[in-house]
Every structure is written in C-alpha cells, then in structure tokens.
Amino acid sequence: MTDGRAQRIVLVVACALVDADGRVLMAQRPEGKSLAGLWEFPGGKMEPGETPEDALIRELREELGIEVAKACLAPLAFASHTYADFHLLMPLYVCRRWQGTVQPVEGQALEWVKPARMRDYPMPPADEPLVAALRDLL
C-alpha cells in the first residue's frame, strides 16, 4: 500500500542479451507507447499461465526473431519500481547464446552497448539500478 491505495503489481520479464564482445542489446521504445524513446531491455509482460522463462522466450522470438533455450537464461537481478499507475516487478535474465540473427521485427531501434556506455542511453527509471549489476558482471 502506498498513500493508502493498493498498487497493482505488473510482472514484466526482461533480458540482457550479451554478445561475444560483452555488449548488451538495448531496444528503443517506439512512439505511441508509454516511456517512448527510452532504451530498455527486450522483454515484456507475462501472460496468464506463463512462467517467466516461457514469457521471455516468446518475447525474444516476437521482438527479435531469435530462439532462446530455457537453459541459456541466467537470472541476474530484478527491478522493483513504482510508476504512477502500477508497481513494476521485473526480473532481468542474462543470455549469451541464441539461435538466429537479432532483427528489429517490430521496427524498433536496436543498439549493442558496452555497459560503461549505457549511461548515454536514457532508460526507464526502473532500469537504472540494473546497469550496475551488468557492469559488475561484464
């Protein structure tokens, strides 16, 4: 409860895809969506009945056209952040192995970014604490 009002918890699952040079894939949120223009980790909302891993595998297929095996998803950290109309709970996985070539299936801008340069990419406020975890890892 915040200010006497119940906060709706929204579960979103996200992934830091890491390439052979230790760069992380960032995707820009398109115009017309909430937080438009900010750079985020690929992923999305969990649907009823999905595990976090199922949801992430589905989102990576839909957004990037790649196939990821559950065994290649390693939990790294999570974001817990209160937005105006919901509370975001977002596990962040790391993935270094996938099949296929990353493509902007939904027309979104994509960039491979070294953790040390992530501060140049404006991110949703929920994501900012996650950058340190990635910097420690990579």
Ligand SMILES: Nc1nc2c([nH]c(=O)n2[C@H]2C[C@H](O)[C@@H](COP(=O)(O)OP(=O)(O)OP(=O)(O)O)O2)c(=O)[nH]1
């Ligand atoms: N995928 C992803 N979503 C994030 C990140 N950080 C962050 O605050 N979010 C928020 C933005 C959205 O409110 C929600 C993800 O929703 P979504 O991408 O599946 O769906 P959406 O844009 O259609 O959602 P929305 O317009 O209704 O907010 O999580 C992140 O790094 N990756």
